[in-house]
Amino acid sequence: MKKGELLTINIDKLAFGGKGIARVDNRVVFVEGGLPGDRAEVKIQKVKKKHIDARITDVIKPSPLRREAECSHFGQCGGCKWQNLDYRHQVQFKREQLLESFRHLAGLTPEVIHQTTPSPLIFAYRNKMEFSFTDNRWLVPEELADPRIKKDFALGLHVPGSYDRVMHIEKCWLQDDVMNRILNFSQNYFKQSGLPVFNLKTHEGLLRFLVLRKSFSHGEYMVNIVTFRPAESLLADYANKLNSQFPEITSIINTVNPRVAQIAFGEEEYVLSGQDHITEKMDEFTFEISANSFFQTNPLQAVHLYHTVQKYAGRHNNLIWDLYSGTGTIAMFLAGNARKVKGFELVESAVMDARNNCAGNSIDNCEFIAGDIRDNISGTSDNPDIIVCDPPRSGMHEDILKAIMNKRPQKIVYVSCNPATMARDIQQLTTVYQVAEIQPIDMFPHTYHIESVARLELK
Numbered sequence: 001m002k003k004g005e006l007l008t009i010n011i012d013k014l015a016f017g018g019k020g021i022a023r024v025d026n027r028v029v030f031v032e033g034g035l036p037g038d039r040a041e042v043k044i045q046k047v048k049k050k051h052i053d054a055r056i057t058d059v060i061k062p063s064p065l066r067r068e069a070e071c072s073h074f075g076q077c078g079g080c081k082w083q084n085l086d087y088r089h090q091v092q093f094k095r096e097q098l099l100e101s102f103r104h105l106a107g108l109t110p111e112v113i114h115q116t117t118p119s120p121l122i123f124a125y126r127n128k129m130e131f132s133f134t135d136n137r138w139l140v141p142e143e144l145a146d147p148r149i150k151k152d153f154a155l156g157l158h159v160p161g162s163y164d165r166v167m168h169i170e171k172c173w174l175q176d177d178v179m180n181r182i183l184n185f186s187q188n189y190f191k192q193s194g195l196p197v198f199n200l201k202t203h204e205g206l207l208r209f210l211v212l213r214k215s216f217s218h219g220e221y222m223v224n225i226v227t228f229r230p231a232e233s234l235l236a237d238y239a240n241k242l243n244s245q246f247p248e249i250t251s252i253i254n255t256v257n258p259r260v261a262q263i264a265f266g267e268e269e270y271v272l273s274g275q276d277h278i279t280e281k282m283d284e285f286t287f288e289i290s291a292n293s294f295f296q297t298n299p300l301q302a303v304h305l306y307h308t309v310q311k312y313a314g315r316h317n318n319l320i321w322d323l324y325s326g327t328g329t330i331a332m333f334l335a336g337n338a339r340k341v342k343g344f345e346l347v348e349s350a351v352m353d354a355r356n357n358c359a360g361n362s363i364d365n366c367e368f369i370a371g372d373i374r375d376n377i378s379g380t381s382d383n384p385d386i387i388v389c390d391p392p393r394s395g396m397h398e399d400i401l402k403a404i405m406n407k408r409p410q411k412i413v414y415v416s417c418n419p420a421t422m423a424r425d426i427q428q429l430t431t432v433y434q435v436a437e438i439q440p441i442d443m444f445p446h447t448y449h450i451e452s453v454a455r456l457e458l459k
Ligand SMILES: C[S@@+](CC[C@H](N)C(=O)[O-])C[C@H]1O[C@@H](n2cnc3c(N)ncnc32)[C@H](O)[C@@H]1O
Pocket: 294, 324, 325, 326, 327, 328, 329, 330, 344, 345, 346, 347, 350, 371, 372, 373, 374, 390, 391, 392, 393
């Protein structure tokens, strides 16, 4: 088999990462866009030692799980790889992939993994979207044929796997109607404004990102234009016009990223209009979210994640450790079930947010320790009843796992966005702990991302 060859295959599974899997002559073929049940003609793109990568050229017989994707950008934008897969099957596959990750774990029976909690909204569920400006628009095949479309401006999303190819987005189904209208207004305004787009090669120009945020509970919207240098006066007219068209906008900000790296993070911040934050409520807690704050992007589902952590932690604890505590949301949800919650977090600004979030909600039994957990955890002499951890995708360092096992809390609640590293870490913990239950929670419909919470009890 070689590159460019056409094959006719039957796809029978989904791989971790969302691609379809077929087997040909005992070799695994990963098919971008393929769904279980599809019979398709595919073109080989890469032949590797252990597998083949291929792309669908023709769906001969579509899988019964297929549905029409709502979005006109589906297949070209990298955002929603599974919009063509019926949602009930998306959540089912997420559970199956979790099971697959834990397959090698001795003693774990499938019943331990609950059915995935579906997201309350499957469209318009995001409270934050980042759109990039470009002066070199990426044209999709249908656009290439239209001579009226100019390449010198776009405000949209990245083509998958590419940092410098940005395609125009007319409507994104992951954000609500107001956010789509703000996007369209901004595309038209800046296209005609004459303000230069920041160029990724020459590092000249101004406009970098449009970041939209929304609070579901208060119906407030924030618009943040990220520029290469301060642009308060240059953006004044834009802010005025936005305000007159969108009464829902309560905050217009200009943040500045003067660095070469193309990230939507501002080092300086200028308030062009309204407040410097929007306010979100979850249960009885209120959060002030500013331009640079981290906040879960599907808040209506995040509350179910936090309720699961609350339930697994149980009540009447003396001391809870919250490892990788971020902006302190988990600690806040646990504060009512413990005498004290101690959070450990690397990023100083997240620790400041966590302290402010607690103060703003009159929570006085949470303490946050800034720094690398590896440096801070072993020197801490107190003994927690429970350790909750929510590590990044890479999972936990071996030293931290050892330190946790030395502490021997009664219970561990492990929150994860990566089943592979979660299973690897839990494997180590099972020398002392047993897995009582795992709850997958779908935070990101139409993507293959899987969030889950595990409860481990001391054997
Ligand atoms: C998945 S997030 C947790 C978010 C948090 N639960 C929240 O709701 O805000 C992982 C967090 O781990 C932090 N982190 C990563 N490596 C760390 C380390 N070695 N020590 C302490 N914190 C670390 C990151 O800064 C990030 O805030």
